[in-house]
Amino acid sequence: MDHHNRFQSITTYRLLRLEFGIGLIASLWLFVDHIGEVRWIPAIILFFYIDLFGYIPGMIAHLRSKTGDIPKVYYVLYNTMHSAITQSAVVGVWALVYGWEWALLVIPIHLCGDRALFGNFMKSFQVPFEPKKLPAFAEFEERLATQFVPSRQAMEGV
Secondary structure (H helix, E strand, C coil): CCCCCCCCCHHHHHHHHHHHHHHHHHHHHHHHHCHHHCCHHHHHHHHHHHHHHHCHHHHHHHHHCCCCCCCHHHHHHHHHHCCHHHHHHHHHHHHHHHCCCHHHHHHHHHHHHHHHHHCCCCCCCCCCCCCCCCHHHHHHHHHHHHHCCCCHHHHHCC
């Protein structure tokens, strides 16, 4: 995808999830390799606070909504809490205040896990808070699949 066509094909979406899967595996490997040095209370808090503030309020609002429409603040909360930028700042501040510790690995484990395992990335205001394929997007995907089919010569690099 590019800056003019901001969407993912099924293949590029899967490749992106695979990249985060590698990050998840690396983070898990380091975490398990140092499991004896992990302070569990901070690890549990750091893992769950992301969803406690970033996902659960929006999920509750979505479930309570008769139409599925919820205020944009829930999207902002989700995107802020699930941002690598925000969580890098949290890790940095934690390391400055408490020092580096292996429990901090639960943050990339959480973020990479959401992206790799569940396919959850930033939430757009234009889609429902809880994933649901929009009819307009399904139509777009179908039209796109038949509209641009590379020629055999282009595929062979001629």
